[in-house]
Amino acid sequence: MTYSYDDQNIFARILRGEIPNKTVMETEHTLAFHDIRPHAPQHVLVIPKGPYVNYDHFSATASAEEIVDFHRTAAAVCALLGVSPGKGGAGYRAIANSGPDSNQEVPHYHLHILGGRNLGALLPH
Numbered sequence: 001m002t003y004s005y006d007d008q009n010i011f012a013r014i015l016r017g018e019i020p021n022k023t024v025m026e027t028e029h030t031l032a033f034h035d036i037r038p039h040a041p042q043h044v045l046v047i048p049k050g051p052y053v054n055y056d057h058f059s060a061t062a063s064a065e066e067i068v069d070f071h072r073t074a075a076a077v078c079a080l081l082g083v084s085p086g087k088g089g090a091g092y093r094a095i096a097n098s099g100p101d102s103n104q105e106v107p108h109y110h111l112h113i114l115g116g117r118n119l120g121a122l123l124p125h
């Protein structure tokens with residue numbers, strides 16, 4: 001796998017504390033914070049602290065500990081936001097844009113968790 005990580009990307013700078021963020025939750029390997037331009041009433045980004053470019057890079061090369069921590073944190077964020085259907089919430093969408101066709105903006109892996117309203121169809125046809 002040939003991915004190179006740009007350590008000047010905005011999420012790398014957030015992780016180094018160079019720019020502020022509205023933290024929702026933080027663990028040893030994972031940070032969750034509010035998206036600066038929310039697309040829904042609830043819009044949180046979950047990112048690993050390690051230098052991973054996108055979903056498949058993270059999933060294929062991160063340690064099992066990082067991957068479990070990431071997904072457990074994402075689940076805890078869903079519960080905290082009150083959107084988890086298993087906990088009485090109305091649901092959410094989890095999106096991981098990866099690469100040019102997805103229009104990924106920030107080259108550090110992030111999972112968008114969106115909710116708080118009906119989000120419509122997955123994609124426009």
Ligand code: AMP
Pocket residue numbers: 010019021034035036037038045096097103104105106107
């Ligand atoms: P993507 O298009 O999947 O790469 O999404 C990048 C997301 O990062 C967008 O929804 C932006 O609004 C969000 N974003 C960019 N800069 C910041 C920032 N400083 N703090 C929080 N969210 C940000």
